[in-house]
Amino acid sequence: MPESTPHTRVCRDCDGFATAAITTGTRHPDGTRATLRVACPACKGTGRTLPAALARAGK
Template identity: 50%
Template sequence: MTGPTPATTANAQICRDCDGFASAKVTLGGRDRIGHLRTVTAHCPACHGTGTASARRPRPMDWAVAA
């Protein structure tokens, strides 16, 4: 098999906002004149439809220790 190794649960960074379900088809409530169901695709705004999240970089305020 060639190509990248598929992500497994051990190394996958799953998006926290969509839990890996990054895209969904939403019906518009009608059919066109040919009879096809009218749909639009909605993508997760956090991961842009990939279902994965990049590694989180700590922000400087996360480094602060409570006094």
């Protein structure tokens, strides 16, 4: 029988895309765009969440 891979819990707020690059509209002197990196506040940039039982237990 094939082995099943363990199911990792994906953050429900960011759907696993934990960091986004947002352009500010300005450019650097070399012509590249100035960007900001923003992390998901729910999972703090990991893209995964803990099961509810572990989160309530404080682990």
